[in-house]
Amino acid sequence: MSFQAPKGTFDWLPPQSDRILAVRETLVEAVRRAGYGYIETPTFEDTDLFKRGVGESTDVVTKEMYTFEDKGGRSITLRPEGTASVVRAVLQHSLQNAGQLPVKLWYSGSQYRYERAQKGRYRHFWQVGAEALGAEDPALDAELILLAWQGFAAVGLKRVTLLLNSLGDKNCRPAYRAALVEFLRKLDLDEATRARIEINPLRVLDDKRPDVQAKLAGAPLAVDHLCEACKAYHEEVRALLTALGVPFTDDPKLVRGLDYYTRTAFEFVHDGLGAQASVGGGGRYDGLSEQIGGPSLPSVGWALGVDRTFLAMEAEGLLDDLTSQRVEVYGVPLGEDARRRLFLLVNELRQAGVSADMAFGGKGVKAAMKGADRSGARFALILGERDLAAEAVQLKDLTTGDQTEVPLAQVVEVLKGKLQ
The missing domain is CATH 3.40.50.800 (Anticodon-binding domain)
Structure with a gap:
């Protein structure tokens, strides 16, 4: 019998593995210079961490998680993303009480989602991430966006576009949610999508089907319903990015695929990857700590796809410049x-x-x-x-x-x- 890697997974082998390691190290070089410390969390966690943290209405939780019962009868899930695990670790070890805030951390590791396997979308994928926990400051949002931008620039990518939006907060989002629900209920949508309207209507905006997107053309936008505080916060993030020389495109339809995001939301896309254009993204998640039983801990972070970045570099012809030297x-x-x-x-x-x-x-x-x-x-x-x-x-x-x-x-x- 000849064994093969499971469908939707991959093996990194020399000399490509040497190159992918170089990409990973380069992506986080700016993060490490900015004082972020390394954190490593388990590959699997209590299933409820992701249900409560990521959101039970998301595709990640409802369709894509690898969940199983361990020998002790506990429901365990292979991590589908890194942020919830980082916040859990910070709370468990009381890092928010151990010194100066924000707590700045970066991580690297595999994530797992049961998705339709295709180029650029795997069931096992590698990410690097950076999180700053315990401070509500537009300068912190701008810092993290800059560090990701510098990471892509350091590997030589020139065709990355930064998309930026604000999703509002607990004060202004209820009014926006009500307007969005009213709009969506009038549309001719399938039963599963109509059920999602009642649980989390923002997830409907994230639907990638062209026929659904066509019906959403006139949907209310979050930026049109921001309170004065969120407007001012968003404008300060935009002003700081402009001052830093980081180009961005305002995308009022941008909705991140996880429920914990508030205010700043951003995504990095590359024009050489086809339908799977995203190479990374993130945003502010001020309520996540409370969702998983912790104190208020306003935070912001991102994750960058290492394998997606590698494919983007391939599209730009940059891989030949990476050394494959094993020894001197x-x-x-x-x-x-x-x-x-x-x-x-x-x-x-x-x-x-x-x-x-x-x-x-x-x-x-x-x-x-x-x-x-x-x-x-x-x-x-x-x-x-x-x-x-x-x-x-x-x-x-x-x-x-x-x-x-x-x-x-x-x-x-x-x-x-x-x-x-």
Whole structure:
């Protein structure tokens, strides 16, 4: 029997896996410079965390979660998104009481949703995220949007568009909700969609079906129902982004797919991904902490799709610029005595901070040199019986083809100098 990865999942393999790691690290580089600390949460959580946090009316909860009963009879769900888990962890460990607010955190990990598998939409996908918890400040919203924008710029993407909207808050959203429900009830919609109107009408606006979108053309917009406080907040976010030089497009129809968003909502889209255009997004979620049993903790954050970003980079022809180098130095031994000595030398290089590998399995020189080329190493160390007698090794620059003899006692020092 031959096993394969489950439908809608994928394996990252070298050299692509080296590139995807580089993308992930680059996306969060600006976040780390801004003082965000790393958090890691379990891959699975109590199902009620997502029901209460993400929203029982969302497609994520009603259709897409991987939920099962564990051996203790508890309902467990593989995490479909990262924010609810981060807020749960902050509350459980009382981080909001441990020091200065906001609590700034970033994460990286796999999420799981049972979706129709297609390119750019997987059932297992990788995200990086950043969250700032415990402060209601438009500058914090602008900071996080800027950090995401800088992440996309750092990987070289030029065709990303930032969409921006405000969803209002608990003071002004009820009036908007009432106007929206009144409008939606008059439309000819299927039974499931009509049921959604009564639970959370904003979810109807997020329906991607073209026939439904056509009927929604004249729907009331959240920005037309904002209270004065939300208007002022939104205008300050817009002004700060303009001052920072972050271009954005106002999208009054933008509705994020999770129930916890309030006020600022944003999405990053790329024109090279077809229907699955989103490469990331987020917003403010001031009521999420209270929804899952915690105190008031106004917060804002985002998640960026690493695999989606990778596809966007592919669309822009940027992947060739990513290094696939596994090691800097590759050893090629000729003979058993040389193999023993080179094995020790490779270890010396690693101890000195130089990434190194060598040919294993008794390969001949031709096969070993092929291994050196495939490794992406810049230098090869070729050691034969004559070299051992001379207490030297042949150092070959795999970029230029130049080859020089270097005393064994000086190899580490010489290579460190060349690599610097």
